[in-house]
Amino acid sequence: MIESIDHIAIAVRSIEKVAKLFEIYFGLTVDHKERLEKRQIRLAAFNVNGVRIELIEPLSKNSSVSRFIMARGEGIHHIAFKVKKIEKVMNELKKKGVKLTDREPRKGMKGKKIAFISPGNVAGTLIELCE
Numbered sequence: 698m699i700e701s702i703d704h705i706a707i708a709v710r711s712i713e714k715v716a717k718l719f720e721i722y723f724g725l726t727v728d729h730k731e732r733l734e735k736r737q738i739r740l741a742a743f744n745v746n747g748v749r750i751e752l753i754e755p756l757s758k759n760s761s762v763s764r765f766i767m768a769r770g771e772g773i774h775h776i777a778f779k780v781k782k783i784e785k786v787m788n789e790l791k792k793k794g795v796k797l798t799d800r801e802p803r804k805g806m807k808g809k810k811i812a813f814i815s816p817g818n819v820a821g822t823l824i825e826l827c828e
Contacts, residue, residue: 698786699778703827704742704749708765708774712741712754715771719743719750731806738762740806751806775813777825783810786826790814802828 709715712730719725725743732739737760741752753774755763765774780786783802790797796815805811805827814824 698789699780701779702748703777703779703825704751705776706751706753706774706825707772708762708769709752709754709771710766712739712752715752716741716743725750729807732756733804733806735804736760742806775823775825777811777827780826780828783812783826783828787812802826 707715716727725745727741728744729742730740734756737756739754739756741754743750753762755766757763762774787797787799787802795818797812798815799812802810802812805825810828812826814826816823818824
């Protein structure tokens with residue numbers, strides 16, 4: 698069902714500030730930036746041997762990422778798994794009793810199909826599926 702880890706997302710108040718730290722500390726440079734207006738977030742990504750680290754910055758106080766930071770502070774927001782045929786995977790998970798926060802896939806970074814699994818299913822960890 699899961700092919701690999703697609704990315705690990707970190708909720709941040711400032712992409713610029715945290716991206717600079719990743720550059721200074723680890724020698725990483727941002728290789729992609731994107732705004733997702735519908736989700737009210739801005740993203741920046743680093744590639745680490747085929748696994749992306751995404752920084753997620755809220756664009757408004759109403760975004761889910763802003764609420765996450767206000768409740769928990771900056772930190773790991775979710776882990777994303779790469780899958781094939783996301784709709785099929787979602788249906789298989791539903792049959793197993795897994796609660797999904799998305800009824801259908803939506804668009805993520807670079808137009809990928811994505812869907813989220815409720816954190817209550819897996820030890821309080823938000824899981825994203827990416828096709």
